[in-house]
Amino acid sequence: MFVNEYLPQFTAQDYDAFRRIAPSVFLFDTFNGWEWDAMKSDADLRRSGHIVVRVKVNVDEFTRYCDASGHPRNADSLLRLVREKGERNEDCVPPVIPY
Numbered sequence: 597m598f599v600n601e602y603l604p605q606f607t608a609q610d611y612d613a614f615r616r617i618a619p620s621v622f623l624f625d626t627f628n629g630w631e632w633d634a635m636k637s638d639a640d641l642r643r644s645g646h647i648v649v650r651v652k653v654n655v656d657e658f659t660r661y662c663d664a665s666g667h668p669r670n671a672d673s674l675l676r677l678v679r680e681k682g683e684r685n686e687d688c689v690p691p692v693i694p695y
Contacts, residue, residue, distance in 0.1 A: 599642055602682030603634070604674060605650035605689055609689045613655035617667040652687040 606614065609629040614624045624630040638648045658669070658677060667673035681687055 600646040602649045602651050602675075602679045603638070603648060604678045605634075605652045606630070607654070610654045615656060617659065618671075618674070619628070621669075621671045649682055650689040651682045652689065653678055655679065666679060 606627070611622070611627040613631060622630065625634060636648075638650075641648050648660050651673070658674060661667070661677045662673055665673075667676065
């Protein structure tokens with residue numbers, strides 16, 4: 597299976613913590629708003645033929661990753677971490693494959 601998109605998956609608690617440390621990354625005030633938009637985005641990508649895999653990420657590992665790598669705490673760094681974890685098949689949520 598060829599994955600086109602690795603995207604972050606959060607818990608509600610981690611979403612709030614992420615908003616505190618990297619507010620420019622998160623456009624929604626609430627986890628529910630983000631979650632709704634994520635589901636819509638995933639569905640749109642799948643309809644376009646993409647295979648989307650959500651990768652679980654928490655605020656502690658993101659902070660450690662940025663500190664160790666020297667990357668800023670921003671959206672590019674978050675997506676970089678998610679892609680690296682996804683390519684290692686680490687903490688991946690099984691994809692929904694359209695038929």
